[in-house]
Amino acid sequence: MSTVAPPENPESDPRVKAVFDDIRAVRGSDYVNNVWRYLAFNPALLEDVWTSVRDLMAKPTLLDFKTKEMIYVAVSIANSCHYCVHSHTAAAKARGMTDDEHAELLQIVSTAARTNHLLNGLQPPVDDVFLAEPKA
Amino acid sequence: MSTVAPPENPESDPRVKAVFDDIRAVRGSDYVNNVWRYLAFNPALLEDVWTSVRDLMAKPTLLDFKTKEMIYVAVSIANSCHYCVHSHTAAAKARGMTDDEHAELLQIVSTAARTNHLLNGLQPPVDDVFLAEPKA
Amino acid sequence: MSTVAPPENPESDPRVKAVFDDIRAVRGSDYVNNVWRYLAFNPALLEDVWTSVRDLMAKPTLLDFKTKEMIYVAVSIANSCHYCVHSHTAAAKARGMTDDEHAELLQIVSTAARTNHLLNGLQPPVDDVFLAEPKA
Amino acid sequence: MSTVAPPENPESDPRVKAVFDDIRAVRGSDYVNNVWRYLAFNPALLEDVWTSVRDLMAKPTLLDFKTKEMIYVAVSIANSCHYCVHSHTAAAKARGMTDDEHAELLQIVSTAARTNHLLNGLQPPVDDVFLAEPKA
Amino acid sequence: MSTVAPPENPESDPRVKAVFDDIRAVRGSDYVNNVWRYLAFNPALLEDVWTSVRDLMAKPTLLDFKTKEMIYVAVSIANSCHYCVHSHTAAAKARGMTDDEHAELLQIVSTAARTNHLLNGLQPPVDDVFLAEPKA
Amino acid sequence: MSTVAPPENPESDPRVKAVFDDIRAVRGSDYVNNVWRYLAFNPALLEDVWTSVRDLMAKPTLLDFKTKEMIYVAVSIANSCHYCVHSHTAAAKARGMTDDEHAELLQIVSTAARTNHLLNGLQPPVDDVFLAEPKA
Numbered sequence: 001m002s003t004v005a006p007p008e009n010p011e012s013d014p015r016v017k018a019v020f021d022d023i024r025a026v027r028g029s030d031y032v033n034n035v036w037r038y039l040a041f042n043p044a045l046l047e048d049v050w051t052s053v054r055d056l057m058a059k060p061t062l063l064d065f066k067t068k069e070m071i072y073v074a075v076s077i078a079n080s081c082h083y084c085v086h087s088h089t090a091a092a093k094a095r096g097m098t099d100d101e102h103a104e105l106l107q108i109v110s111t112a113a114r115t116n117h118l119l120n121g122l123q124p125p126v127d128d129v130f131l132a133e134p135k136a
Numbered sequence: 137m138s139t140v141a142p143p144e145n146p147e148s149d150p151r152v153k154a155v156f157d158d159i160r161a162v163r164g165s166d167y168v169n170n171v172w173r174y175l176a177f178n179p180a181l182l183e184d185v186w187t188s189v190r191d192l193m194a195k196p197t198l199l200d201f202k203t204k205e206m207i208y209v210a211v212s213i214a215n216s217c218h219y220c221v222h223s224h225t226a227a228a229k230a231r232g233m234t235d236d237e238h239a240e241l242l243q244i245v246s247t248a249a250r251t252n253h254l255l256n257g258l259q260p261p262v263d264d265v266f267l268a269e270p271k272a
Numbered sequence: 273m274s275t276v277a278p279p280e281n282p283e284s285d286p287r288v289k290a291v292f293d294d295i296r297a298v299r300g301s302d303y304v305n306n307v308w309r310y311l312a313f314n315p316a317l318l319e320d321v322w323t324s325v326r327d328l329m330a331k332p333t334l335l336d337f338k339t340k341e342m343i344y345v346a347v348s349i350a351n352s353c354h355y356c357v358h359s360h361t362a363a364a365k366a367r368g369m370t371d372d373e374h375a376e377l378l379q380i381v382s383t384a385a386r387t388n389h390l391l392n393g394l395q396p397p398v399d400d401v402f403l404a405e406p407k408a
Numbered sequence: 409m410s411t412v413a414p415p416e417n418p419e420s421d422p423r424v425k426a427v428f429d430d431i432r433a434v435r436g437s438d439y440v441n442n443v444w445r446y447l448a449f450n451p452a453l454l455e456d457v458w459t460s461v462r463d464l465m466a467k468p469t470l471l472d473f474k475t476k477e478m479i480y481v482a483v484s485i486a487n488s489c490h491y492c493v494h495s496h497t498a499a500a501k502a503r504g505m506t507d508d509e510h511a512e513l514l515q516i517v518s519t520a521a522r523t524n525h526l527l528n529g530l531q532p533p534v535d536d537v538f539l540a541e542p543k544a
Numbered sequence: 545m546s547t548v549a550p551p552e553n554p555e556s557d558p559r560v561k562a563v564f565d566d567i568r569a570v571r572g573s574d575y576v577n578n579v580w581r582y583l584a585f586n587p588a589l590l591e592d593v594w595t596s597v598r599d600l601m602a603k604p605t606l607l608d609f610k611t612k613e614m615i616y617v618a619v620s621i622a623n624s625c626h627y628c629v630h631s632h633t634a635a636a637k638a639r640g641m642t643d644d645e646h647a648e649l650l651q652i653v654s655t656a657a658r659t660n661h662l663l664n665g666l667q668p669p670v671d672d673v674f675l676a677e678p679k680a
Numbered sequence: 681m682s683t684v685a686p687p688e689n690p691e692s693d694p695r696v697k698a699v700f701d702d703i704r705a706v707r708g709s710d711y712v713n714n715v716w717r718y719l720a721f722n723p724a725l726l727e728d729v730w731t732s733v734r735d736l737m738a739k740p741t742l743l744d745f746k747t748k749e750m751i752y753v754a755v756s757i758a759n760s761c762h763y764c765v766h767s768h769t770a771a772a773k774a775r776g777m778t779d780d781e782h783a784e785l786l787q788i789v790s791t792a793a794r795t796n797h798l799l800n801g802l803q804p805p806v807d808d809v810f811l812a813e814p815k816a
Contacts, residue, residue, distance in 0.1 A: 001259060001260070001261045001811060001813065002258055002259045002260050002261070002811070002812055002813060003257065003258055003259055003629060003630060003633040003634075003646075003812055004258060004643070004646065004812050005812040005813045006260075006813070031265065033263045033265070034260040034261055034262070034263050035251075035255060035258070035260055037260070038258050038260040039254075039258070041643060042644065042646075042647035044647070045647045045650065045651055048651075049250075049251065049254065049654075052247060052250075052732075053247065053251065056243060056244065056247055057247075061240055062236055062237050062240050063237065063240055063244075067203055067206075070207060071206060071207055071241065071244045071245065071248070072244060072247075072248045073393070074207045074210045074211050074214075075210050075211070075213075075214050075244075075245050075248035075249060075661070076252055077211075077389050077392045077393045078210075078211050078214030078215055078392075079214055079249060079252035079253070079256075079657075080252075080256075080392055080487070080488035080489070080624035081253075081255055081256055081624070082262065082395065083255045083259075083260060084248070084251060084252050085393060085395060085411060086262045086266040086267070086395070086411060087262075087263070087266055088248075089266070089393075089411040090265070090266040090411075098198075099412070099449060100198055100450065101198050101199065102412065102450075103449070103450035103452070103453045104197055104198050104199055105199075105207065105393075106389075106390055106393045106394065106453065107192060107453055107456075108192065108193075108199075108204055108207045108208060108211075109211050109389050109390075109393060110385075110386040110387065110389045110390040111188060111189065111192055111193075111208075111386065112207070112208045112211035112212055112215075112389075113211060113215060113382075113385040113386055113388065113389035113487075114185075114188075114383065114385055114386040115171075115185065115189065115217075115382065116211065116215035116216075116217035116220050116385065117215070117217075117349050117350060117378075117382045117384075117483070118175075118185065118378055118381075118382040119217055119219045119220055120215075120216075120217055120350075120352055120357065121139065121345070121349045121357060121377075121378045121381060121382070122138055122140060122171075122174050122175070122378070123137060123138045123139055123219075123354065123357060123358070124137070124138050124142075124170040124171055124173070124174040124219060125137045125138070125170055126170070126219055126222045127169045127170050127222075127223070129167065129169070130169075130223055130226040131222070131681060132682055132683055132684050133681065133682060133685045137539060137541065138539070138541060139357060139358060139362075139374075139540055140371070140374065140540050141540045141541045142541070177371060177375070178372065178374075178375035181375045181378065181379055185382075188460075209665070211389070213661050213664045213665040214661060214664075215352070215385075216664055216759070216760035216761070217352070218667065221664065221665060221667060221683060222667070222683060225665075225683040226683075235684070235722065236722065238683075238684065238722075239721070239722035239725045241665075242661075242662055242665045242666070242725065243725055243728075245661050245662075245665060246658040246659065246662040246665070246729075248661075249657040249658055249660065249661035249759075250654040250655065250657055250658040251654070252657065253621050253622060253653050253656075253657035253755070254650055254654040256621045256622075256624055256629065257617070257621040257629060257633075257649075257653060257654070258650070259626065267409060267410070268410055268411055268412050268413045269409065269410060269413045269414070273533045273675060274531045274532050274533070274675070274676055274677060275529065275531055275676055275765060275766060275770075276530060276676050276779070276782065277676045277677045278532075278677070303537065305535045305537070305538075306532040306533055306534070306535050307527060307530070307532055310530050310532040311530070313779060313783070314779065314782075314783035316783070317783045317786065317787055320787075321522075321523065321526065321790075324522075324596075325519065325523065328515060328516065328519055329519075333512055334506075334508055334509050334512050335509065335512055335513075335516075339475050340516055342475075342479060343478060343479055343482045343513065343516045343517065343520070344516060344519075344520045346479045346482045346483050346486075347482050347483070347485075347486050347516075347517050347520035347524065347797070348520055348524055349483075350482075350483050350486030350487055351486055351520075351521060351524035351525070351528075351760070351793075352524075352528070352760035353524035353527055353528055353760070354534065355527045355531075355532060355534055356520070356523060356524050356527055358534045358535075358538040359534075359535070359538055360520075361538075362537070362538040370470075372470055373470050373471065376469055376470050376471055377471075377479065379464060380471075380479045380480060380483075381483050383460060383461065383464055383465075383480075384479070384480045384483035384484055384487075384492070385483060385487060386457075386460075387457065387461065387489075387492060388484055388487035388488075388489035388492050389489075390447075390457065391443060391491045391492055392488075392489055393411065394410055394411060394412060394443070394446050394447070395410045395411055395491075396409070396410050396442040396443055396445070397409045397410070397442055398442070398490065398491055399441045399442050399494075399495070401439065401441070401498070402441075402494040402495055402497070402498040403494070403545060403546070404546055404547050404548050404549045405545065405546060405549045405550070481801070485797050485800045485801040486800075488623070488624035488800055490803065493547060493800065493803060494547060497547040497801075498547075507548070507585060507586065508586065510547075510548065510586075511585070511586035511588070511589045513801075514589065514797075514798055514801045514802070515589055515592075517797050517801060518593075518793075518794040518795065518797045518798040518801070519794065520797075521623075521793040521794055521796065521797035522790040522791065522793055522794035523790065524793065525619070525757050525758060525789050525790045525792075526786055526789075526790040528757045528758075528760055528765065529753070529757040529765060529769075529785075529786045529789060529790070530786065531765060531766070545803060545804070546802055546803045546804050546805070547801065547802055547803055548802060550804075575809065577807045577809070577810075578805055578806070578807050579795075579799060579802075579804055581804070582802050582804040583798075583802070593794075593795065593798065596791060597791065597795065600787060600788065600791055601788075605784055606778075606780055606781050606784050607781065607784055607785075607788075611747055611750075614747075614751060615750060615751055615754045615788045615789065615792070616788060616791075616792045618751045618755050618758075619754050619755070619757075619758050619789050619792035619793060619796065620796055621755075622754075622755050622758030622759055623758055623792075623796040623797070623800075624800075625795075625796035625797075625799055626806065627803075627806055628792070628795060628796050628799055630806045630807075630810040630811070631806075631807070631810055632792075633810070634809070634810040642742075644742055645743065648743055649743075649751065651736060652736065652743075652748055652751045652752060652755075653751065653755050655732060655733065655736055655737075655752075656752045656755035656759075656764070656768075657755060657759060658729075658732075659715075659729065659733065659764060660756055660759035660760075660761035660764050661759070661761075662729065663715060663761055663763045663764055664759075664760075664761055666682055666683055666684060666715070666718050666719070667681060667682045667683055667763075668681070668682050668686075668715055668718040668763060669681045669682070670714070670762065670763055670766045670767075671714050671766075671767070673711065673713070673770070674767055674769075674770040675766070
């Protein structure tokens with residue numbers, strides 16, 4: 001299925017084991033999902049990706065957890081990432097997204113895509129009132 | 137700038153005038169921004185787009201207005217719609233998005249894009265636990 | 273504006289001159305638009321791109337010229353190519369696309385984008401009836 | 409497979425039943441394909457999407473049915489929507505697209521994508537002659 | 545699986561046979577992979593695509609073979625082409641890409657995607673120093 | 681031009697000054713380009729982005745500097761990031777990319793995009809020989 005072969009015993013590498021332990025601790029679950037098992041083919045990349053995703057998505061920040069996951073799903077849909085759509089939709093549900101909110105998220109994403117394409121076809125000039133700084 | 141020439145006196149067409157009046161009433165502002173002025177080249181398209189965007193984004197729904205605009209910005213960034221990024225970032229700010237929330241939105245969008253590309257490159261199988269229904 | 277500096281006297285290179293002459297002959301116009309003037313920084317690339325676009329878009333094939341240009345515009349919108357949207361919308365109009373057909377094209381492109389995003393978010397299984405060959 | 413669980417007896421909901429009946433009537437076929445069965449998880453979204461797709465794609469408009477489906481396929485390819493490519497290629501064939509026309513469609517879509525990327529890399533200025541209105 | 549039915553005995557068509565023979569000769573292998581077997585539904589398209597890919601990717605040019613395949617993978621990831629990611633990752637490995645280089649490629653692609661989205665969200669003006677020609 | 685207003689005296693913030701000093705030291709140049717000046721609206725985001733880009737692109741790694749920048753350009757083209765295409769094309773030239781190599785890069789990127797779209801339209805099954813691990 002994948003372009004890399006995941007290591008058979010990933011936790012025999014102490015750097016991988018440390019990341020997997022952290023994943024389990026942060027999530028309060030023994031399950032380590034495939035993205036991390038496959039990324040274990042390169043421990044440095046695994047550490048870098050896990051750290052940045054964890055600090056943003058699993059720690060308290062300005063936006064609440066459910067909103068953050070819904071934004072993540074929106075981007076993943078627009079970028080056609082099959083795996084990411086599945087994993088972050090599941091995460092959004094785990095953070096409290098209801099089926100009706102899921103439907104509304106899909107409605108916003110698809111309506112935005114519609115006007116994105118419409119305006120990329122029309123190419124109207126950006127109104128001066130939208131600019132955060134005066135035009136040069 | 138554009139691929140269409142906007143009508144010089146768009147409100148001389150009663151269908152266009154009705155939409156522009158509704159835009160002003162919904163927003164409590166006399167300003168009608170360029171997307172609607174250019175879409176006026178085809179009144180039926182103008183009506184259809186305005187109605188669907190208004191019902192979703194300018195009326196109360198499950199998600200709050202600021203969250204909806206932030207999701208809209210996220211999709212518009214991923215689809216590289218220059219105009220939409222500007223207009224919906226301005227709308228999100230008008231709905232209360234602070235500069236720090238804007239920075240966090242950009243952090244989420246760009247981190248999602250990073251992992252979207254990483255996983256499109258790795259192609260790991262989707263974990264069964266993420267599926268909303270059992271595999272066939 | 274550009275990432276390459278177009279040659280000042282492109283037709284002093286005989287390979288470039290041959291392409292520009294062909295462009296003028298095929299179109300019945302003296303005007304050579306910017307894409308070809310900038311591509312002249314590399315004559316081999318210029319020849320290759322011009323030949324493939326000309327054979328497909330400027331010669332009679334199965335589909336009529338207007339339909340071909342409208343499909344080209346649709347893809348260019350989805351890929352956010354500012355220059356291509358402008359040049360091929362102009363070409364579609366030159367091939368007979370009316371303003372109302374332009375509006376319908378934008379309606380189809382934007383509706384397709386809407387359902388593309390909706391289904392990338394839903395990920396339903398493809399129906400067997402759509403497959404051109406039996407499943408393995 | 410999907411991010412939502414489709415209802416087991418979707419037509420027990422009268423709003424879903426009304427849409428499914430309309431799908432069958434419009435198409436003259438008993439088969440209701442997966443996109444509608446999965447969208448049935450939210451009847452309001454189902455109604456909205458079906459109505460807009462039906463009015464554009466299943467009713468007579470300016471462009472003929474085959475051309476409309478081919479444009480729809482083109483956009484779906486560019487947006488990497490697996491399901492949409494399959495369903496609208498099947499629809500285009502049902503509307504009369506031959507294998508040779510299918511090959512020409514793919515030739516146009518892939519050639520457009522080639523020049524889209526080439527010009528996004530070159531970034532030449534848009535020629536004034538392509539603009540529908542004079543530059544400001 | 546596919547939108548076209550590949551011919552059962554593709555090499556009974558002499559144009560297809562000529563391409564398949566060339567593929568085998570260029571690669572020094574009897575195996576002809578699926579993209580060519582499915583493209584055989586239209587011999588003219590098969591010839592055109594094979595010729596252009598072969599001349600660029602299988603013949604000596606300025607850039608070395610491994611670098612060319614890594615660039616090809618990068619674009620295929622960004623365009624969400626499942627098949628292309630698999631086939632060109634395999635090709636890059638066949639040209640000498642190690643697992644650590646693969647990880648670095650994924651790191652570059654995903655970091656580029658991150659800043660692409662960040663800057664499409666920020667929309668800063670392009671610095672004059674980056675332009676290959678003076679501004680008009 | 682932008683969606684954020686860059687601070688007028690960014691280096692009055694010590695975190696911003698530290699990043700700008702590092703940019704100047706790493707590059708051996710006094711010039712700080714716009715992406716960093718605009719990101720200075722949020723010092724934490726500025727630090728995070730600069731650090732990750734610097735460690736990957738400005739420090740010695742497995743791949744040489746020119747190759748890394750060419751891959752970065754390829755992704756930026758596919759993601760339609762106007763600013764990124766300009767800044768990384770300039771960086772690739774500064775790392776030694778010649779005009780002919782630039783043309784070859786554009787040839788690879790655009791050919792890949794062509795086959796990406798072709799195969800997203802065809803959807804052939806991935807050959808087993810391309811998989812890094814046996815199918816489940």
